[in-house]
Amino acid sequence: MDLQFIEIIPKTGPLFWGALYTIFVGLLACGLGIAVGTALLLMRNSRFWLVRKFVGIYGSFIRGTPALVQILVFYYALAPLSGINVGPLTAGVMAVGFNSGAYVAEILRGGLTRIPKGQWEAAEALGLARHKIWFKIILPQVFNSVIPLLVNEFTMVIKITPLLSTITVVELTRASQMLYNETFRPVEVLLLAALIYFVICFSVSQYGEYLQRRSMKYRL
Amino acid sequence: MTFDFMAVWNNRDILIEGILNTLLISVIAIPVGICIGVFVCLLRISKARLLRWPAIAYIEVMRNIPLLILIFMVFYALPFYGVRLSGLTTGFICLSIYGGAYFAEVFRGGVEAVSQGQFDAAKALGLKYGFYMRRVIFPQLYSYVFPPATNIALTMIKESSLLSMITVAELTYAAHEINGRTFTPVETFTTIALIYWGISIVFLKLTAILQSRIEVEHIRIPIAIR
Secondary structure (H helix, E strand, C coil): CCCCHHHHHHHCHHHHHHHHHHHHHHHHHHHHHHHHHHHHHHHHCCCCHHHHHHHHHHHHHHHHCCHHHHHHHHHHHHHHHHCCCCCHHHHHHHHHHHHHHHHHHHHHHHHHHCCCHHHHHHHHHCCCCHHHHHHHHHHHHHHHHHHHHHHHHHHHHHHHHHHHHHHCCCCHHHHHHHHHHHHCCHHHHHHHHHHHHHHHHHHHHHHHHHHHHHHHHHHC | CCCCHHHHHHCHHHHHHHHHHHHHHHHHHHHHHHHHHHHHHHHHCCCCHHHHHHHHHHHHHHHHCCHHHHHHHHHHHHHHHCCCCCHHHHHHHHHHHHHHHHHHHHHHHHHHHCCHHHHHHHHHCCCCHHHHHHHHHHHHHHHHHHHHHHHHHHHHHHHHHHHHHHCCCCHHHHHHHHHHHHCCHHHHHHHHHHHHHHHHHHHHHHHHHHHHHHHHHHHHHHHHHC
């Protein structure tokens, strides 16, 4: 079978909307992931044993179960358990965000180990309140040092978003499935979808590597 | 709101078959992925551009497209070229070539962590490429490479859940099937999440034991070579 991209190209409008939607979902999920990750980092440094233990179990659960299963659990279990009726987009973004949060927490933990102890001592000597030490002094430095890794985390989130097609979020994968069911040309459509994913993820990860190199240069 | 976990328990034979299939896929795809990884890593670190560039292209493509798209391509697009694979075969192939790229990147990181002096010394002794890679360089990698490689293997076990989308009867597909029969999504999906969690915990425990063994051998290796 010959590849006939010429015939397919005029019909690829939905693919590009799907790609934009993928990026939109990715940004939302990544933002939620950073918020969850920060919360987990603070909880890990809590003075209550139970809270610290919870962070460990949460991380183990997220890293020990497939993202697809987490999305399905979230989609099917959230409504009956909490009584809130959420649409597929909300459930999907929350599932991916909570998934990403566990990984972001690990990244931030790595960043936290690089903050010298003197920062804590100086802040305490100045008599700052605990939450001010965290939000005004420690966290800004942590985030500054892990920006390249957070950029890479965004590509990981983009690679999880195809799973949202199972819960009927019309992102790039779902859009391409709909398109090839309509045109009967899976080869061309899937190649195009793969190309779009590649362009998004590759450019973001190259940008992450560039940031990494630059931060290396300034740190030395 | 009541939960009916009996509905899941009554269909346990489907779940057990699903677990076995998930384990079967992982047990085959992980070693094959490691072999692909070693091979591609050797190409990737080679000095010849003709060998290096295809390896770079392979690694970058695999690392930057989602596995689901790869699975769909193999499953829905290859039949147009006369290659008709079953779901299970597609699963083996996709998971191993996808994991292979990640393994290759990890192994390359390990090889680059070995100091250049080791290569120079091995060459100066007149050892052949295959011999010094196998007996000098790779033994030094084990402890570097083991933790990230474990992570990738675990990711492969988890990613095998995507095969449910092309109707391979593994654990997630089993859950869909039970859900279709009994309509108890909360119980079913929670159960399989717990099963996956259990598999991961056991896997991590086993690899931790393996790692402590390898680290002991890692200390013994220099004597064995002498």
